Amino acid sequence: MHYSNSFITFVKYNINIMLPTNCPSCHSQLKVKCLKCENCETEVSGLFDMPVLARLSFEDQQFIQHFVINSGSLKEMSSELKLSYPTVRNMLNEIITKIKKDEK
Numbered sequence: 001m002h003y004s005n006s007f008i009t010f011v012k013y014n015i016n017i018m019l020p021t022n023c024p025s026c027h028s029q030l031k032v033k034c035l036k037c038e039n040c041e042t043e044v045s046g047l048f049d050m051p052v053l054a055r056l057s058f059e060d061q062q063f064i065q066h067f068v069i070n071s072g073s074l075k076e077m078s079s080e081l082k083l084s085y086p087t088v089r090n091m092l093n094e095i096i097t098k099i100k101k102d103e104k
Contacts, residue, residue, distance in 0.1 A: 021055045029055070052102050060095050067092065 021030055032048040053061060070076040078088040 018058050019050075019054060021050055052099055055102060056095065056098060060098065063091060063095060 022028065023030055030050065032050060033045065035044045035048075036042070053064065056064070066080070067074075067077060070080065074085055074088050074092065078085045081088060083091075
């Protein structure tokens with residue numbers, strides 16, 4: 001997905017370390033093996049799939065977050081990103097396609 005400079009600026013200052021979702025050796029999808037409570041040290045072990053949204057790129061996750069914050073208004077998103085409505089709609093369509101592909 002190609003993002004405009006305004007979208008890159010939009011997400012640029014929200015720097016997070018992304019949870020790895022693919023194996024650095026073979027690029028297969030990683031699974032979660034253990035979760036730990038930092039408060040009481042309880043651990044839950046198993047083999048869990050990553051949530052679909054967690055498997056998206058950081059930029060796609062940021063787009064979805066701002067889409068929800070804007071109550072799903074593509075008009076508001078296009079104004080905020082300084083992009084045309086059809087461009088923002090295409091960005092959303094690309095994310096929808098990725099999610100549908102991942103669900104199969």
